[in-house]
Every structure is written in structure tokens, then in C-alpha cells.
Amino acid sequence: MTENYTDINAKTVDGWVADGWQWGVPLTHEAFLAAKNGDWEMVLTPTKPVPENWFLPDFHGKKVFxxxxxxxxxxxxxxxLGADCTVLDYSPAQLASEEKVAARENYAINIIRGDMTKPLPFADESFDFIFHPVANCYVEEVKPIWRECYRILKPGGRMIAGLDNGVNYIVSEDEHRIVNSLPYNPLKQPELMAALDVADSGIQFSHTLDEQIRGQLQAGFSLLDLYEDTNGEGYLHELNIPSFWATSVVKNK
Incomplete structure (x- = not known):
């Protein structure tokens, strides 16, 4: 492969956004005003809202990444909610959405195009809170990311993350048959790469509980809470088979 897989994935996400991808549709003006009045919720995974106690009691003046x-x-x-926000993403289209909302609502935000497989461009102990939705399925190695997140969080800072548990990678497109083994890694399995339509799915990777949750613990975090979620649609969802985890962790003081 001559092009880095993360560059390929950025182009894939740009295409999804152009096609109206649900995770690329910016917050409306009405929803922004509602949030200012205390009416809001977020998801880290497809369907379950993040519990209220996973967030900081007060975001005024806090540094959120x-x-x-x-x-x-x-x-x-x-x-x-009053936070000073920084966002890093590798998709130009996703960052353009951030710029669009910030311009519309007239607020400042630090917007960075960056590849999360590289060291994060921040000093130690820069942030109070990290929000990381399901995204590390697009990178091969996740443990270095957890170490970087630990480094840039202040003591007592929290990180909440959405994580794919790998089930989606073993099943057929209709989710009725088991067709792949784990780990799922097209970079190391030529037969998978040959069958991929990268414009449709990008280059994705399965990750284990050891990599995801244990990896956060090994980075130094303490686990506060977790939950599971489904795809929100499809056969696995109909059978109530979880395909995602979400975690809340803290960097001890």
C-alpha cells in the first residue's frame, strides 16, 4: 500500500459526510440554544445516552478535548456548557462541520487536523476532560493512544470513550453468519484487503478487551464505569447482541 491507511480512512469519512452520514451532521442552532439552557444529551455509541454522572459537574472554564x-x-x-474546547480529527469534512457551527454560533474553538496514531500535539496535563467517540476501530494500535490521553489529562481529569468490541468484524454483511476470525486486520490479512471496498468501509480493525479496557488501565487510568450497546439496527441489534463498549475513566491525582 503506497498511501497510509489513515489517509485512506480520512477520505472515506469525507465521502460519508458528503452522503449525509449521521455522525457528520452538525448540531442545529435550536439544539445549541437548548444546551445553553441545560437541555442536552450525548452518545458515545449508537443508541445509549451517556449517563449524566460521566460528565463533569460543571464545565465552565474547563479544558475539553x-x-x-x-x-x-x-x-x-x-x-x-462553558468549556474551552479543542477538537482533533483527520477528516477535513468533519472539521469543516466544527468550523461551520462555531461560525454560526460565534464561539472560539481550537480545531486541529491530526492523525491520532501520532503523538498528540499538546503539553502534559493540558485538559480536564476527553471525549472520544467510537473511532479507534480505524487505527491499528490503540494502546499508544491511551498512553497519550493519560499524558495530556490533568490529575483528576476524566476520559469517556466509545469502543467497538469486535463482533461486527466476524459476521457477514447481513450479520447472519460468522465469516471472519479475530483479530480483523486487513493490513496483515491480504484476503481481507482484497475484498474491501475502502470507499464504502475504509480500513478498519478489531480490538480486544485487553487492548481497549485493559489498555486504559495499563496506561494508568482507573475505571469508574462502563456499559455495552448494540448497533442500533440490523440482525445483531434485533438479537440484542452488544457490539460496543463505553468506558469512563479517571487519571488519579
């Missing part, structure tokens, strides 16, 4: 969280959906809410 959206990791691979472009799209103009969550950062506007954090801004409406």
Missing part, C-alpha cells in the same frame, strides 16, 4: 470527535455534534454542546 474531543479526540477524533469532529462533526460539530459534541464540541458545540461542551462550548454551550
Amino acid at each position: 474531543g479526540l477524533a470527535a469532529g462533526g460539530g455534534q459534541q464540541m458545540p454542546i461542551f462550548t454551550a
Whole structure:
């Protein structure tokens, strides 16, 4: 492969956004005003709202980092709650949505195009809170990301993350048959790469509980809470088979 897989994935996401991808539709003006009045919720995974106690009691003046969280959906809410927000994403289209909402609502936000497989461009202990929706399925190695998140959080800072548990990668397109083994890694399995339509799905990777949740613990975090979620649609959802985790962790003081 001559082009880096993360560059390919950025182009894939740009295409999804152009086609009206649900995770690329910016927050409306009405929803922004509602958030300023205390009426808001967020998701890290397809269907379940994040529990209220996963958030900080007060975001006024807090430094919030959206990791691979472009799209103009969550950062506007954090801004409406009084936070000083920074968002990093590798999709130009997702960052354009952030710029669009910020311009419309007349607020400042630090918008960075960056590849989360690289060291994060921030000093140690820069943030109070990290919001990381389901996105690390688009990168091969996740443990370095957890170490970087730990580094840039202040003592006592929190991170909440949405995580794919790998089930989606073992089933057929209609989700009725098991067709793949784990780990799912097209970079190391030529037969998978040959069958991929990267414009449709990008280059994705399964990750284990060891990599995702244990990886956060090994980075130094303490686990506060977690839950599971489904795809929100499809056969696995109909059978109530979880395909995602969400975690809330803290960097101990």
C-alpha cells in the first residue's frame, strides 16, 4: 500500500459526510440554544445516552478535548456548557462541520487536523476532560493512544470513550453468519484487503478487551464505569447482541 491507511480512512469519512452520514451532521442552532439552557444529551455509541454522572459537574472554564470527535455534534454542546474546547480529527469534512457551527454560533474553538496514531500535539496535563467517540476501530494500535490521553489529562481529569468490541468484524454483511476470525486486520490479512471496498468501509480493525479496557488501565487510568450497546439496527441489534463498549475513566491525582 503506497498511501497510509489513515489517509485512506480520512477520505472515506469525507465521502460519508458528503452522503449525509449521521455522525457528520452538525448540531442545529435550536439544539445549541437548548444546551445553553441545560437541555442536552450525548452518545458515545449508537443508541445509549451517556449517563449524566460521566460528565463533569460543571464545565465552565474547563479544558475539553474531543479526540477524533469532529462533526460539530459534541464540541458545540461542551462550548454551550462553558468549556474551552479543542477538537482533533483527520477528516477535513468533519472539521469543516466544527468550523461551520462555531461560525454560526460565534464561539472560539481550537480545531486541529491530526492523525491520532501520532503523538498528540499538546503539553502534559493540558485538559480536564476527553471525549472520544467510537473511532479507534480505524487505527491499528490503540494502546499508544491511551498512553497519550493519560499524558495530556490533568490529575483528576476524566476520559469517556466509545469502543467497538469486535463482533461486527466476524459476521457477514447481513450479520447472519460468522465469516471472519479475530483479530480483523486487513493490513496483515491480504484476503481481507482484497475484498474491501475502502470507499464504502475504509480500513478498519478489531480490538480486544485487553487492548481497549485493559489498555486504559495499563496506561494508568482507573475505571469508574462502563456499559455495552448494540448497533442500533440490523440482525445483531434485533438479537440484542452488544457490539460496543463505553468506558469512563479517571487519571488519579
